[in-house]
Amino acid sequence: MAHHRIAIQGVAGSFHDIAARRYFGSTGQDIDILECETFDQLCEAVANNTATAGMMAIENTIAGSILPNYALLQAYNLSVIGETYVRIQHNLLALPGQTIDDIHTVQAHPMALLQCRDFFAKYRHIHLEEAFDTAGIAKKIRYENLRGVAAIAGYLAAELYQLDTLAESLESNKQNFTRFLAISRTANPISREYNKASIGFRVAHTSGSLADALSIFKRNHINLTKIQSIPIIGVPYEYMIHVDMVWDDISDFQQALREFKPQALELKVFGVYKEGEKNIDLTTKHRISVREPDDPDAPHEVLEPSKKHLDGRMHIQSWRQWIPPARAIPQDYIMISGPCSAETEEQVLETARRIAATGVASVYRAGIWKPRTRAGGFEGHGTKALPWLQRAKAETGLLMAVEVATAQHVEDCLKHGIDILWIGARTTGNPFSVQDIADAARGTDVGMMVKNPISPDLELWIGGIERVYRAGINKLIGIHRGFSTHEKSKFRNHPTWAIPMQFRERLPDIPLLNDPSHITGKREFLAEVAQKALDLGMNGFIIESHIDPDNAWTDAAQQVTPEALQELLATLVWQPAYGTNTHQDTSKLDILRSAIDRLDAEFVELLAARMHIVREIGAYKRYHNMDILQPARWEEIMQKRLAQGGKLGLGEEFIKAIFADIHRESLALQESS
Ligand code: PEP
Ligand code: MN
16 A cells, blocks of 8 residues: 655644644555645745645634735646644643643743633633644643643544543634645646546736636636635735636636636646545544553653654655655666775766766765774875866866765865765764754754765664754755674675664655765675665665775775666666665565565575584584583573663663574574584
């Protein structure tokens, strides 16, 4: 089943959320909600593909129309694909176990307070405070465990945030409905199932022209359900006329439009869609699944603050809007390549030319400031090399990416028109440096990539993303470059795949690239690691390339020529990348399931390999007359895996159970062989 992310204004549990679940949920689709602070961000999220569709309030039976929202539809070139009406029923919500006498403060949107004034007249002890967002207060009460404070919000907020409803339907006027528009990048096709349209137009300033234009609809049996004039910003006393209309036969609408077009100076059809149900049962709820309520006697859970910051609330610009596709690979992936270090002007230019010629990347990387683990190696040319990159950009059109480690680096890069900055693994580990870099980039529209820190620490990596995001940067990418661990490995940095997978689970909106160069440290392992990254649905690569890899001044063993890279990329199986929706037929669930299948297959192969070695050990023990059961060794195995599992977020009981089974099977094999 297709999975849909619906952008709403406000937080989960708001009336927008009710509208979204009612409208999109009723079609049997599996949806999740993207919370947006403003209507503008809502439209942007739909326009840039961060959300599949949006749900946006357009008018309320008491407060009237939300005129600027029409302008947003036009500005973002979005279409109306449906509508739904929601009754605004204001309930009084608070943490469980309290009565209305325990409540000293109610925080809510001024409009909600106004509509519930009569109710609160009876409760003089309650202090009314204006706030931005009604359901947002319900959320805050739960997250911050606020006793004595109540919110005014709908039933969904009570369910989601597990609050008690102290009083229902506080509003004086029960005929309080909001009309919401379902909006999308793509318009509905003309079809008999649709009986309503929203259009906007402008007619000449001459007498009778508006009346004449509207009479066309009358002649064609179209019923105008709403007409509204909207000032055109910057052109005083000129208006756009917005009209909603319904019909019995869509060919009447088509005929009316044909006649109408020549009369209008400007005509915009916002969409044709099915008229929403207005006679909704005043108390109808729809089914949603929420967590089981907490044990009422248990202390209230205060939700983990780190989750509160980012999860589910990021407004990331879709990478497709700022990174062009690379020619040599399928277009659902980001591809970055270039030398570890900028060595000479000629090397920078020649590598760029060959990357452009082979089409292996659309973004060029080169280190200018090289943070080396040990002193005494080549540490980069510094600002002197930035003009080389400017020239490479002018000549090839590739976007330029440079690693930065200080605020000064950021400023130097911005002065030289560098498009993307990245925070290297050694820097991500230092929140002070990351903050300085983020602050230096504030207010610019530079792209930022955050490499995982050297240590296998997911929170540090997410913290890096968060600092940059909070500085207002919304062109963001994560890079998985492996970790320095005690595990012995043929690789320079251990991939520890579980960490990038957790990163993606926590920050599903951030594209995640793999850096097989710095993971492997050796060119012969690049393809193996790159394939694994694709199998796990990663969104592309940053791979080092050099015109003369063996003589590279840094990281020689892992670099390849652009041509060798082109060949390598051609050998990979490009599994669907996570978060792509160009594969209309491949839902997110399918992508995740095929990743699981590949991992399970590998898991069974590993088990078979393990049992093979177990048999060899069995033969050794027999030959040397050793006991098959070696308790100290067994204890050591268990301790190592428990420690590893703990770091990777696996439960102790789970690891114990699995290894107990493996051990039992191993002993049985050795007994019988
Ligand atoms: C690099 O990209 O050249 C680099 C130094 O990488 P990392 O920060 O991953 O070590
Ligand atoms: Mn390098």
